[in-house]
Amino acid sequence: MTDLATFNPFDPATLQCPFPHYAQMRDEAPVMHIESMGMYLVTRYDLVLQIIRDVETYSSRFGGASMPLPPDDRAKLDEVMADGYPRLATMLTADMPDHTRYRRLISKAFTPKVIAELEPKIREITTRLIDAFVADAEGGTGSMEFVEQFGVPLPVEVIAHALNVPDDRLADFKRWSDDSIAGIGTQISIEERMEAERGVNEYQHYFAAELEKRRTEPQDDLLTNLLNARVDDHDPDIEDKRPLDMAEMLSMVQQLLVAGNETTTKLLTESMRLIAETPGEWEKLRADPTRAPKMVEEALRLTTPTQGMFRISTKDHELEGVHIPKGARLVIVFAAANRDTSLYEDPDSFCPERDNLRDHLAFGKGIHFCLGAALSRLEGKVALEELSRRIESFSLPASNDFSYFPSFLLRGLTRLDVDFVVDDSAKASV
């Protein structure tokens, strides 16, 4: 048991396995003030949901998910950022009515049709990645490092394809994505943050040029759609009918780029770990690939790659008997809510048979519900279908130490070594 009075979410051991701490907090202090961080952690499912739904009391204008900085460091960072476009608060960090405008506009560019049409490309990339590690297998057995050889490249290539980024810029694209989230939920030096902001400037200049190009040479792509997205003149919910300006578009594309990479990498990797550690699941999937979506859903619940997100209190109020002052920063811990025993029997087990599989909060809920949920579900489904078709069995060798990135907001394994046996009858790619 942890002494909650001295609990530190950044403690390295806690970051490796926060779940027993979350369970204790849900029971003893579901709204917990962590003085050292100046934050309130909220861990119970009903309370997390209450906060997500009450957008008047809980604002999403947390202005970048990083910790506040000392003034000197802030000034250094501002100087670097002056070489780029303004970092605007759109979607994730915006409130209504601005948020409504952004969501309406992006929904004209990132449509269900655009996402569904990505499926053949997702399957093609998945197949190519599997071909590569299967080709190295000798006598039908092989080893691979899943994060680098599959978990990272799949979502990066998919979102790069959706944003029409050429293959020779893929490495830059991944670097820009990493730079964009460098300071989130973890402690890095000011020098590292400045370096990351330089990467964000580079990203902005690249995409600004691509967007400008499309003003004169429109293409059939997401960037052109975004450029041409207009609010319906008669939409009563939106007063500000302006099309998106460059800084707004860059902020929105950056969110597609960032959210689409790290989170899905972490979901794919953790899915493999969960399946490997749950006897019989791989065999069941191979016998019936239509189980894939259920397995993805249960992996989302248990993994919850976005462990938590910030909200800012807009007024003095009480929450579950705890006084929350105006301006206080709260962390809604989706990962803790997703193991709440009031909702889930045996919450720590991987059980794709649950009948409330989709109640989890891994994608949030309400107005900020994850814009890329359909895409990452699709990537997870295709990945499991194709991997189970080609790989007869797999195991996690002793070389794994199962260490997680030291972030309390984004949870994922740093690497996952996998030993596998190829299904001979399915060697050829589709």
Ligand code: HEM
């Ligand atoms: C497993 C993968 C993913 C997870 C776990 C995840 C998780 C989340 C969560 C929890 C939120 C809500 C945050 C809040 O309430 O403050 C969110 C929002 C968002 N996600 Fe995802 N996400 C994933 C994949 C993606 C992908 C693939 C994209 C885009 C291509 C994406 C784009 C976004 C955007 C733009 C928002 C902000 C929406 C808004 O505020 O209106 N996400 N995501």
